[in-house]
Each structure stands twice: as C-alpha cells, then as structure tokens.
Amino acid sequence: MVLLGLLVCTALAIAYLRDLFAVVMLAGIYGLLSASLFVALDAVDVAFTEAAVGAGISPLLMLTTLAFTGRFEQANRRRFGLVSFGLVVIVGSLLILGSFDMPPFGSADAPAHQHVAPRYLNDSMDEIGIPNVVTSVLASYRAFDTLGEVAVIFAAGLGVLSLLMTAASAGAKPDEEQPQMNEHKILRVVSKVLIPPIMIFALYVQFHGEYGPGGGFQAGVIFAASIILYSMLFGLHLAKKVVNLTLLQIVAASGLLLYGTVGLLGILTGENYLSYNALAAHPVAGQHLGIIVIELGVGVTVASVMILIFFSFSGYIAERGGK
Amino acid sequence: MSMLALSYYNYWVVIVLMMIGFYVVIAQGNLVKKIIGLNIFQTSVFIFYISVGKVEEGSAPILAEGIDVYSNPLPHVLILTAIVVGIATTAVALALVIRIKQAYGTVEEQEIQIRDQQC
Numbered sequence: 001m002v003l004l005g006l007l008v009c010t011a012l013a014i015a016y017l018r019d020l021f022a023v024v025m026l027a028g029i030y031g032l033l034s035a036s037l038f039v040a041l042d043a044v045d046v047a048f049t050e051a052a053v054g055a056g057i058s059p060l061l062m063l064t065t066l067a068f069t070g071r072f073e074q075a076n077r078r079r080f081g082l083v084s085f086g087l088v089v090i091v092g093s094l095l096i097l098g099s100f101d102m103p104p105f106g107s108a109d110a111p112a113h114q115h116v117a118p119r120y121l122n123d124s125m126d127e128i129g130i131p132n133v134v135t136s137v138l139a140s141y142r143a144f145d146t147l148g149e150v151a152v153i154f155a156a157g158l159g160v161l162s163l164l165m166t167a168a169s170a171g172a173k174p175d176e177e178q179p180q181m182n183e184h185k186i187l188r189v190v191s192k193v194l195i196p197p198i199m200i201f202a203l204y205v206q207f208h209g210e211y212g213p214g215g216g217f218q219a220g221v222i223f224a225a226s227i228i229l230y231s232m233l234f235g236l237h238l239a240k241k242v243v244n245l246t247l248l249q250i251v252a253a254s255g256l257l258l259y260g261t262v263g264l265l266g267i268l269t270g271e272n273y274l275s276y277n278a279l280a281a282h283p284v285a286g287q288h289l290g291i292i293v294i295e296l297g298v299g300v301t302v303a304s305v306m307i308l309i310f311f312s313f314s315g316y317i318a319e320r321g322g323k
Numbered sequence: 324m325s326m327l328a329l330s331y332y333n334y335w336v337v338i339v340l341m342m343i344g345f346y347v348v349i350a351q352g353n354l355v356k357k358i359i360g361l362n363i364f365q366t367s368v369f370i371f372y373i374s375v376g377k378v379e380e381g382s383a384p385i386l387a388e389g390i391d392v393y394s395n396p397l398p399h400v401l402i403l404t405a406i407v408v409g410i411a412t413t414a415v416a417l418a419l420v421i422r423i424k425q426a427y428g429t430v431e432e433q434e435i436q437i438r439d440q441q442c
Binding site: 011221306 | 335340341342344345346351352353354355356358360369374375377378381382383384385386392393394395396397398399404405407410411412413414415418419420422424425430431434
C-alpha cells in the first residue's frame with residue numbers, strides 16, 4: 001500500500017521535473033521501489049531482476065546518454081498539453097471502469113489461476129524435480145518462449161552495436177585518456193573490494209537458480225553490472241583490456257547458440273525441440289542437465305550483451321565528446 | 324465500499340502509473356524523457372501482471388515442505404524475461420537518441436520537426 005503510494009509520487013515527480021539528471025535518479029528509485037513491491041507480491045525472481053535492471057543498469061545507460069544529449073529539458077510550451085491531459089484522463093477513467101470486471105485482488109479462484117498454473121505447482125516436482133517453479137517454467141515448460149526472448153536480447157545488442165559502433169571506435173583507443181575519477185580514492189578502494197563479491201554472487205545466483213530465486217537472466221545482469229562498475233571507475237580503456245570486445249561478441253552469440261543446440265539435441269534423442277527428457281538416463285536427471293545448460297546460455301548472452309551495450313555507449317560518447 | 328476500494332487498489336495504482344507514463348510520452352518533447360515515460364508505462368504493466376498472479380495468503384512459488392498455497396508462477400516467468408528484454412530495447416532506443424543528437428544537434432521533438440521542414 002505504502003509502496004504503491006510512493007511509486008505514484010515518484011512517477012509524478014518524474015513527469016514534473018525538467019532536470020533530467022534528477023529524473024534519471026528518480027527513475028532508479030522507481031525501479032528499486034517496484035522491486036520491493038514485487039517482493040511483497042511474492043515475485044522474488046522478478047524483484048531480483050528489477051532491482052538489477054531498474055535500479056542498476058537502466059539509470060546508468062540513461063546517465064551515459066545524458067552526458068551526450070545534455071542535462072536540461074527545454075522549457076518550451078507543451079503543445080497539445082491540455083489535449084493530451086484530457087486524453088490521459090479519459091483513457092484512465094475507461095480503464096478504471098474496466099477494472100471492475102476484474103476478479104478482486106488476491107482471490108484464489110480468479111481465472112488466471114485456473115489454467116496451467118495448478119499443473120506447474122502440482123506436477124513440476126515430479127516432472128522436473130527442482131523446487132523453484134519459476135525456473136522450471138522458464139527453462140523447461142516454456143523454454144521455447146525463453147529462447148525467443150534471448151534472441152530478442154541478442155538482436156537488441158546487435159542493433160546497439162550497429163548504431164553506435166563506428167569504424168573508428170572499433171580501432172585502438174588513444175593512450176592519453178586518463179582513468180576517470182582518479183580523485184575519488186574512497187570510491188575506487190570500495191569498488192575494488194566490492195567487485196569480486198558481486199561476481200561471485202552472480203555465479204551463485206546463476207547456479208542456485210533451481211533451488212532459490214535466481215537464474216540466468218538475473219545472474220547475467222548482475223555480472224554485467226560488476227564489469228560496468230569497473231569501467232566507470234577505472235576508465236573504459238582499462239575495462240576493455242580486461243574484457244576483449246571481439247571475445248565479448250563471440251561469447252554473446254555462443255550463449256544463444258548453446259541454447260539452440262540443446263534444443264536440437266532434444267530432437268536428435270527422439271524427443272521434441274527443447275525437451276530434455278532423453279538427455280540423461282533418467283528423465284528428471286535429463287531435465288536438470290538441460291536446465292543448467294540453457295540457463296548458462298541465457299546468463300552468458302545476457303551478461304555479454306549488457307556489457308557490449310554499455311561499452312558501445314560510453315565508447316561512442318568518449319569519442320565524440322560529451323556536451 | 325471500502326472493501327471494494329481495497330480489493331482494486333493495486334489495479335487503480337497501476338492505471339494511474341500507466342497514465343502518468345502515457346502523458347510523459349505524448350505531451351513532453353525531450354526524447355530521453357519520453358523513453359523514461361515509456362519505462363514507467365512498461366513497469367506499470369509489470370506490476371499489473373504480478374498483481375494478477377498474487378494469491379491471498381500465498382507464498383513465493385518455490386516449493387517447500389509445509390506450504391500449501393503459492394502465488395501463480397506464470398506471470399513471474401513472463402515478467403522476468405520482459406524486464407530484461409525491456410532494458411535491451413530501451414538501450415536500442417537510447418542509441419537511436421544518441422544518433423539523432425549527432426545528426427540534428429538536439430533531442431527536442433519540436434526542433435527536430437523544424438529541421439525536417441527546412442530540408
């Protein structure tokens with residue numbers, strides 16, 4: 001209740017403010033608040049992802065963009081301001097009118113809980129054999145769907161690369177570029193202490209996803225966040241020495257390939273595409289193996305695409321010079 | 324009446340958030356701001372899905388001894404992947420904004436339109 005109220009306040013402030021720097025910070029708070037709300041609504045896996053994305057990577061990317069496009073929004077008159085406000089009010093009222101047809105919040109006999117959810121909750125322990133139902137639905141029952149989503153993420157990474165990767169930025173960077181934030185000793189020391197635990201935590205999230213909240217998507221984003229933190233504090237050229245760009249592109253593609261290949265193995269062993277039952281002697285063991293491998297594929301692709309996106313953003317801006 | 328208001332409170336907040344995001348997208352001219360508005364809109368949809376998946380007295384869908392009622396795991400799966408896809412597509416949008424700034428020298432919608440008409 002309180003969280004929802006805070007969310008509305010934050011959103012209103014975002015709509016009102018013209019200082020985009022403050023807006024981006026508020027967007028980060030908005031992400032953190034919605035992550036807390038997801039915990040309250042039992043969606044721990046979602047909260048994990050939202051905390052890493054909404055409060056971590058997304059504000060970082062927006063800040064990087066702001067460094068190029070300028071901090072302040074122009075105070076020009078809003079054309080059609082009144083018209084759009086009216087439109088928003090009308091659409092909102094219609095939606096609220098429609099909400100009365102919804103089943104009350106939290107009711108157990110709502111149609112959404114009648115279709116496939118009972119099967120996932122009752123049978124997944126026997127069929128897949130892992131306690132986290134979200135992971136078994138994500139990686140096994142709906143694996144084809146997830147494959148498509150990983151492909152979308154990969155395609156988005158390619159899109160950013162093709163938009164921002166110019167011929168010059170692929171070449172060697174000049175050496176004169178000083179490490180940024182040299183003066184922030186405390187930040188540098190703290191981050192040096194923090195980065196290894198973040199990476200280990202990402203691996204834990206990756207391989208513990210079957211038993212607790214976690215999985216490839218969350219782990220990939222957390223891992224990427226540690227590399228991004230490093231490159232923000234120690235400079236892009238140092239970070240590029242740690243993670244090679246070409247290697248990163250190959251890794252991004254191979255994660256997706258790994259996922260698809262596991263699916264093909266399903267066909268070769270006489271099952272359907274992305275069915276892991278025949279990967280090992282026992283169907284449940286096969287499911288375990290399949291889920292671990294495709295979660296690895298997801299994690300690797302997500303992490304490398306996120307790092308690639310950040311590198312191409314800050315590389316492009318470092319080259320053209322910020323405002 | 325108060326019970327009714329309570330049981331739809333989540334959905335109404337979702338609608339309010341969605342409309343704030345919608346307003347930012349259609350009424351404000353700065354492209355970065357528009358993307359942030361789109362993100363607010365998107366997050367409101369996420370909250371809507373997760374709210375639909377919540378079951379009263381339910382617990383997080385990680386099977387354990389002694390727990391009988393779980394929230395619906397399906398919306399969690401859909402939204403989990405949607406968040407990561409969302410940040411990837413946001414990144415593409417921001418990259419486009421950077422290229423627009425490079426080409427037009429501005430990210431204000433009206434100025435871009437003026438430039439376009441001059442050509």
